[in-house]
Amino acid sequence: MLPSDLLFSHKRGAQIYPRFLRREQQVWAEQVLTLICEHQHRTRGELQAALRALEGDSPDYRIVRGFAHLALNAAEFTLATGELEPETLRREVFTLAAERGGYGETQAREVLEAVAPRYQLEVETLREALYADLPEHHLLTVLPDFTPEALVNRYNLAQAQGLLYSALCLRLIAHRNVPGEYRRLFRHLKFHGLMYAVEGHLDDGYQIYVDGPASLFKQTRKYGLQMAVFLPALLRVSRWEMVAVLQRDGQELSYQIDSQSPLKPLGAAPPAYDSLLEENFVRRWEKLNTPWVLEREVEIVDLKGTVFVPDFALRHPDGRIAHIEIMGFWHPDYLRRKLDKLRRAAMPDLIVAVSERLNVGAEDFQDVPGPVLFFKGKLEPRAVLEVLERLTLPTG
Incomplete structure (x- = not known):
């Protein structure tokens, strides 16, 4: 991310917006990266002097500094003395x-x-x-590994993140469109220590309210920084909206941004499936001659403090809907948390497929209202289909 003195924004009444790069300003990205490459194995001091010369008297000098800041965060410097201290x-x-x-x-x-x-x-x-050992004498040894286009994307994202430094709360809307991304979104919320509540439904999208110490007690920049660090995870959802309430100079401002912005995800997309077991199950299901359509992670169950996202949903043309949760990974904490979520979710339309490698039995699932299917090695789609057809589900 960028320090506050390299951030740009503009206000319209009570609305505030990040200022993204204009096309003619993007050329600085290539010039900064070229200059850095030319200074490989030279000192940080020499590179900084060259970057100041590049700034010159240009009105875009802060943009040049922003590009340099982001690029050098991905570079590596070492001492020139080898083993000498x-x-x-x-x-x-x-x-x-x-x-x-x-x-x-x-x-x-x-x-x-x-x-x-x-x-x-x-x-x-x-x-x-x-x-x-003084920073200006360190040698540039590892160059930043991204293109000018990637640096432009990082810069625009950093501008969007910067406004969240002073955020009090967020309201996120994630529409149903990207299989497999809901669960990762909530993992990122939890990883960054953000408190949230969920409401909504599959057809209209889910609203996620991110709240915490910043709004409950007093503004804390640390919590705002966590919100800013979380923002890249939202870019993995194809259709999303974010509304933030900011506290700046004693005034509350509204900051709105959505998937139509120029922001782009950083790096390659994560794997579509959490495990080979899930991926193989999907491939075998596609070979079945059944009207039931398998969808990946589209239902969110709010458990007040956390969420439960079943691995798959199964939809029938007559309107029936069921869900599948595959338990094929063994770890004591994982098993304890999963069983707790299954009990709290209380979903009678949820088929829980359990690997026999987990060393659990039917007695462990007594409080789980839906059917439990134990399997060895591979989860066979036909076995799931048999259980599915025995379920009593409402039709559309």
């Missing part, structure tokens, strides 16, 4: 200088000449090594 060298040189006494360039050179042979260094090389 500048702090150790300084201690030895300064101790010898204090013992000999005197000041000036002549005395300094005599001390360096006395120490240099011990490290098999030239005097001037030793002089440079004394302060090689």
